[in-house]
Amino acid sequence: MSMLTPHGECLLWLPELIWVNAISDVLISIAFFTIAFVLGFIVYRRRDFQFSYIFWAFALWVSVCGMTRLIEVLTIWIPAYTLEAATKGFLAFMSVGIAAALMLMLPRVLTMPSRAQLRTAYAQLEEETRQRRSAEAMVRRFQEIEATEAQVRQAQKMEAIGQLTGGVAHDFNNILTVITGTIEILADAVKDRPQLVQITSLINSAAARGADLTKHLLAFARRQPLQPRSVDINGMVVDTARLLRRTLGEQIEIESMLAHDSAPAMIDPSQLSTAILNLALNARDAMPEGGKLTLETKNVLLDSAYARMNPEVIPGNYVMIAVSDTGEGIPANLLDKVFEPFFTTKDVGKGVGLGLSMVYGFVKQSNGHIKIYSEPGHGTSVKLYLPQATADADALLSETNTVGMERGDESILIVEDDSLVREYVVAQIKRLGYTTLAASKADEALALIDSPVRIDLLFTDIIMPGGMNGRQLAIEALKRRPTLKVLYTSGYTENAIVHHGRLDAGVLLLTKPYQSADLARMIRTALNS
Numbered sequence: 001m002s003m004l005t006p007h008g009e010c011l012l013w014l015p016e017l018i019w020v021n022a023i024s025d026v027l028i029s030i031a032f033f034t035i036a037f038v039l040g041f042i043v044y045r046r047r048d049f050q051f052s053y054i055f056w057a058f059a060l061w062v063s064v065c066g067m068t069r070l071i072e073v074l075t076i077w078i079p080a081y082t083l084e085a086a087t088k089g090f091l092a093f094m095s096v097g098i099a100a101a102l103m104l105m106l107p108r109v110l111t112m113p114s115r116a117q118l119r120t121a122y123a124q125l126e127e128e129t130r131q132r133r134s135a136e137a138m139v140r141r142f143q144e145i146e147a148t149e150a151q152v153r154q155a156q157k158m159e160a161i162g163q164l165t166g167g168v169a170h171d172f173n174n175i176l177t178v179i180t181g182t183i184e185i186l187a188d189a190v191k192d193r194p195q196l197v198q199i200t201s202l203i204n205s206a207a208a209r210g211a212d213l214t215k216h217l218l219a220f221a222r223r224q225p226l227q228p229r230s231v232d233i234n235g236m237v238v239d240t241a242r243l244l245r246r247t248l249g250e251q252i253e254i255e256s257m258l259a260h261d262s263a264p265a266m267i268d269p270s271q272l273s274t275a276i277l278n279l280a281l282n283a284r285d286a287m288p289e290g291g292k293l294t295l296e297t298k299n300v301l302l303d304s305a306y307a308r309m310n311p312e313v314i315p316g317n318y319v320m321i322a323v324s325d326t327g328e329g330i331p332a333n334l335l336d337k338v339f340e341p342f343f344t345t346k347d348v349g350k351g352v353g354l355g356l357s358m359v360y361g362f363v364k365q366s367n368g369h370i371k372i373y374s375e376p377g378h379g380t381s382v383k384l385y386l387p388q389a390t391a392d393a394d395a396l397l398s399e400t401n402t403v404g405m406e407r408g409d410e411s412i413l414i415v416e417d418d419s420l421v422r423e424y425v426v427a428q429i430k431r432l433g434y435t436t437l438a439a440s441k442a443d444e445a446l447a448l449i450d451s452p453v454r455i456d457l458l459f460t461d462i463i464m465p466g467g468m469n470g471r472q473l474a475i476e477a478l479k480r481r482p483t484l485k486v487l488y489t490s491g492y493t494e495n496a497i498v499h500h501g502r503l504d505a506g507v508l509l510l511t512k513p514y515q516s517a518d519l520a521r522m523i524r525t526a527l528n529s
Contacts, residue, residue, distance in 0.1 A: 004079035011076070018076055025069040032066030035059075050112075051105060057098055064091045140423055179207045228366065230264045230389035231272065233297050233319050240276045241295055248280060251290030262297045265319040265386040267366055272386075275359040279323040279382050282356065286327025286380065296322040302369065302385060305516060309424070313369050317388045324381035330374040338372060359384070375463040406524040410456035411435040415445045415473065416489075417464050425459070425519075432520050442468035442476075449477050455484060457527055462490040462509075487526040 011017040039059040043052045068091060071084045113121065183203050190196035241256050248254065265272075276295070283293050300320045307313045330338060339360040359382075363370045369385040412434050416422040419440070426436045437455065439445040441464055449455060458477050462470040474486045488509045508529065510522045 004081055006077050006079050007072075007075045008077055022073045022076060025073045029066040029069035029073075032062050032069065036063040036066070051109075054098075054101060054105060057094070057101065061091070061094045061098055064094060143420060143423075179203070179210075183207060228266050228268050231267050231269045233265050233321065233386070234258045234262050236269060236272060237276070237295050237297055237321065240273050240280075244277070244280050244293070247277070248284045248293070252284055252287060253290075253292045255292060255294050257294060257296040259296075259298045261299060263299050263317070263319055264389040266389045267368075267386050268362075271362050271366075275362050275384065276321065276323065278356070278359055283323060283325035283327060283380070286325055286329075291326035291379075294322070294324040296320075296324070298322070299388075300385065303516075310369070310371075312364075313385075314367065318368065318385040319388055321384045321386065322381055323384075324379065326379045329376040329378050329380055330372075331376055335372060335374060339370075378463055406520050407433040408524065408527060409433055409435070410527055411437065411454040412457045412459055412523065413437045413439065413445060413448055413455045415439045415442065415458070415460035415464070415470065417441060417461060428516055428519055429459075429523070431516075432523070434523070441466040442470075442473040445473055446476060446480075449480055449484075455481065457485045457487060457523065459487045459489065459523070459526075462488050485526045485529060487522055 008018055011021070036059040039055050039062070043049050043055045043059075046052075049055065064087065068084070068087050071080065071087055074080050075084055183200055187197065187200040187204065190200060237256060237258060241254055244254055280293060287293075298320045300318050302313055302315055302318055304315045307315045338356050340357060360370055363384055363386070367387050371383045371385070372380065373383070374380040412429055414422060414425050414429065414436060416425060416438075417440055422438055422440065426438050429436050435454075437448055437453065439448060443466060445458070445460070449458075458474060460470040460473055464470060464473075468476075470488055470490075474488075477484055478486070486508070488507060490509065490511060508522060508526050510518060
């Protein structure tokens with residue numbers, strides 16, 4: 001039996017003293033334990049908390065302080081002074097350690113920035129961010145201006161070449177008129193002399209070839225006489241495809257994908273047939289080992305946003321004819337030159353370089369628009385945008401905007417190698433309320449996918465540099481994020497992409513160029529799929 005007496009005897013077992021001491025010590029211990037819990041919880045939730053080890057030690061020290069108060073309550077009735085002494089000794093040891101740690105930490109604490117300094121630094125950071133965003137916006141404006149100026153220079157160059165070509169062709173036509181007229185007279189005069197008849201026949205054939213050459217030059221110069229009328233585009237493509245099957249040979253597979261609601265176009269049918277034939281022959285030459293040629297029709301709306309990126313375009317309703325092949329493709333540095341007369345990449349004797357220039361001049365003279373999209377090693381797609389026959393009735397074209405478009409707050413990763421297109425798409429998607437992330441190639445996109453950021457939709461171009469195309473990127477992304485939704489985009493039409501084996505049927509594809517309404521609709525469709 002212990003020789004020590006409870007602490008209650010010191011209080012003469014007076015109830016009012018005993019209960020005041022007991023209740024006070026209990027309340028103090030509860031407060032200590034609460035403080036320890038709050039400190040530990042803060043440090044646990046804020047893993048980046050500075051000096052967290054000190055807070056953990058302080059939480060433990062406060063807990064031991066609370067324990068000593070409970071032991072004080074116990075000793076009122078039970079003389080557990082040994083336990084009390086051990087607890088206080090441990091507490092004293094901890095107190096010395098924490099005091100020493102605080103002394104060592106004091107220089108670091110004093111060097112920490114004050115709230116005023118943090119506010120100043122934050123203001124400076126905001127100013128730097130504002131200046132950087134302003135500089136980036138200025139760079140984007142310069143890039144847009146530079147791109148627009150390049151398009152204007154290209155259009156002016158083509159116009160100047162067209163004027164020169166037209167003048168030369170007109171004078172050449174006058175000369176040919178004299179030659180062909182006099183050769184007929186000469187042929188009639190020497191018809192009884194076989195040797196001279198053969199020579200006049202050669203001269204007449206050469207004059208005919210010259211006349212055909214001037215016809216192409218006049219088409220490029222937009223000076224050929226046209227007879228536009230309302231033409232059933234689907235019927236025209238079907239008739240041309242029937243002719244092409246005999247012209248291109250069995251090694252070229254031809255597929256026609258015609259929109260059932262394709263509107264009639266105000267166009268010269270004979271010139272349109274010649275233009276499609278020229279495009280098909282170019283496609284055949286790009287596929288020496290054979291391949292697939294896809295002819296497609298579709299009603300499209302070229303809005304004011306598209307017209308701002310292509311200054312020569314008049315906003316309105318058009319009928320699109322796309323001629324796509326699986327050939328060798330055209331290098332990017334040559335795309336701006338393909339419509340110039342006499343420019344060709346073919347071997348000597350295999351072309352004079354007037355086919356595409358004739359198509360270009362014919363489309364422009366018909367108040368249309370032409371766009372070529374090509375990737376080396378994958379193929380080429382040429383799109384003709386022809387004015388609809390009902391264009392006059394639809395002259396009042398409403399401005400396309402985001403009112404009524406489907407919006408959202410999901411996060412979208414945009415993968416596009418063309419910087420101007422990427423910035424345009426990012427701006428359009430932000431206007432719809434979405435959070436955007438952008439990458440220029442597949443490895444940058446995969447780095448973002450591997451990060452903890454939220455990504456609900458992958459919006460990727462199909463043909464990209466860097467060894468991994470959009471389809472391969474989507475497959476790799478789905479391995480890492482199985483719930484990720486995918487929307488593809490390409491300058492090729494959907495039929496050309498799917499039927500050339502680059503995508504599976506049923507995938508979501510938004511073909512370039514596209515309007516804001518189409519973008520909003522396809523994004524929502526992809527996210528809801």
